[in-house]
Amino acid sequence: MTTREEKYRRMQLRKDMGNRKVTEDQLKVRVGGPRYLGAHACFKCRKSFKMAYRDDRKNKCPQCKRPLAEMGRAFRAPKINDVKQWKKVEKLRMAGFRFATRTSNKITYPYSLQDVDTFIKTHKG
Template structure:
């Protein structure tokens, strides 16, 4: 069931890769159109731009450098944790699996094809 569509507004989850922290921000549904177009959140600690990770993102422990590196590599290659609440699809558990995962996913060109691939891998 698509829980994000069925139940109240959920906060958006943003990550700061430099500080290795996550922060929840006001959802796009709660903001008016003008504010949505200019949404840009900075980390309260270091002022670096935070990355929109999606509702399904579960942050690694702050001192787990390998997992944070894995998440950053996924983000930089277009893989986030956005979904309707049904899960964002398969994501590798280990840093060593990232290269093969990204290579196998690059076969798909559009965002829709990547989403379809992620859904069929579950």
């Protein structure tokens, strides 16, 4: 399990390498501590929100007020009407895959919903 500090350090490294654009607002958020923005998914609304991670992990969906799932930086939100892709992402997330960025041991996530169950069986524990 990687700590948030470690993730933050890696993100800084990536930023230094120049493959991540950082907006002024995101920089402001970081002042005063390792709080940074990350993707949070609502599987009900099928939306992704960039917001600061909370230590208690209780970020709520601004739209439906349900708890949001913290997603890693490799997460790319599907289109809102792509129900199958959202179902796929939800299944993966519930199985413990967080879409974290890893430079080594990189996982290729399944492309379609029908491949998810096999993928989870193969890659879990």
